[in-house]
Each structure stands twice: as structure tokens, then as C-alpha cells.
Amino acid sequence: MKKTVLLALMAVVATTAVTAQDLEQRGDRRGPDPEKRIEHQVKRLDKKLNLTEEQKQQLTEFYQEFDKTQMARMEQMRQLEKKDREALDGKINSILTEDQKAKYAEMKEKEKEMWKEGREGFEPGKGFGPGRGHGPGRGHGGPGSMGGFERDMGE
Numbered sequence: 001m002k003k004t005v006l007l008a009l010m011a012v013v014a015t016t017a018v019t020a021q022d023l024e025q026r027g028d029r030r031g032p033d034p035e036k037r038i039e040h041q042v043k044r045l046d047k048k049l050n051l052t053e054e055q056k057q058q059l060t061e062f063y064q065e066f067d068k069t070q071m072a073r074m075e076q077m078r079q080l081e082k083k084d085r086e087a088l089d090g091k092i093n094s095i096l097t098e099d100q101k102a103k104y105a106e107m108k109e110k111e112k113e114m115w116k117e118g119r120e121g122f123e124p125g126k127g128f129g130p131g132r133g134h135g136p137g138r139g140h141g142g143p144g145s146m147g148g149f150e151r152d153m154g155e
Contacts, residue, residue, distance in 0.1 A: 038063040 032040075042059045045051060051059070089108075093101055 034067050038067070 038060055041063060042051075042056050045059060046056055049055075092104065096104060
């Protein structure tokens with residue numbers, strides 16, 4: 001039983017990483033429906049491991065629990081990032097002149113509009129054009145991008 005649980009947890013981690021990488025390469029940020037993804041993962045394991053009905057049910061429960069904890073963790077991270085961004089903005093504004101503050105606020109509003117418009121102009125793996133987003137040359141490991149060392153060495 002312990003081996004089954006350990007195997008299932010290892011499969012969760014491996015499958016989630018592969019699924020996330022797959023989605024990133026396709027540029028699909030929302031991903032598939034969680035229930036469909038879980039069903040696919042369980043079927044995939046069943047095909048390779050010939051699972052019993054009880055094991056399939058347990059795996060489904062494991063994946064559901066994993067998804068819930070991941071969603072909660074992601075929400076916590078979003079909240080922390082929001083708080084950190086607000087603190088950074090406060091620090092930036094504290095050193096700017098009134099004119100600079102107005103320009104900075106305008107810049108931030110334009111960025112917000114760009115994101116609201118559904119990231120128009122976004123190309124997977126390339127971001128929003130040269131020097132923007134998480135595309136090549138940004139060190140994020142996307143298709144065609146160079147890692148930090150190679151980028152810094154000009155290779």
C-alpha cells in the first residue's frame with residue numbers, strides 16, 4: 001500500500017510538471033478543465049500500471065486534493081505578490097517628483113490595460129515583442145531562450 005501511495009504521489013508530481021510544461025509551450029495559460037485533466041492522468045496511469053478500480057478512485061482523490069492545495073497555494077502567492085507590488089510602488093512613489101508620479105501612474109495604467117485586453121500581441125515563447133515578457137533572452141528557459149550563463153556570455 002505504501003508503495004502504491006508513493007508511486008501515485010510521484011506520478012502526480014511528474015504528470016503535473018509535464019502538463020504545465022505542455023501548456024506553457026502551447027501558450028495556453030488557463031489549461032484544461034481540472035476534472036478532465038485528472039481523468040486523463042488516471043487513465044494514463046491505468047494504461048501503464050493496470051490499476052484496480054479502488055486504485056483509480058484513490059488516485060482521483062489524490063489528484064483532487066493536490067489540485068485544491070495547489071490552487072490555495074497559488075492564491076496565497078498572488079496575494080503576497082500583490083502586497084509586494086504595492087509596497088514597491090509606495091517606495092518608488094516616495095522618491096518621485098509630482099510630475100514623475102503622474103507619468104508613473106500613467107505607465108502603470110497602460111500596462112494594466114494591455115493585460116485587460118487579453119494580452120493582444122502575445123506570442124508564446126516570445127512575450128510581447130523584443131525585450132518584453134518571458135520570451136527569448138529573458139532567461140526563463142522558454143523555447144529558444146538562453147539561460148542566464150549563456151545569455152551573459154553572449155552565446
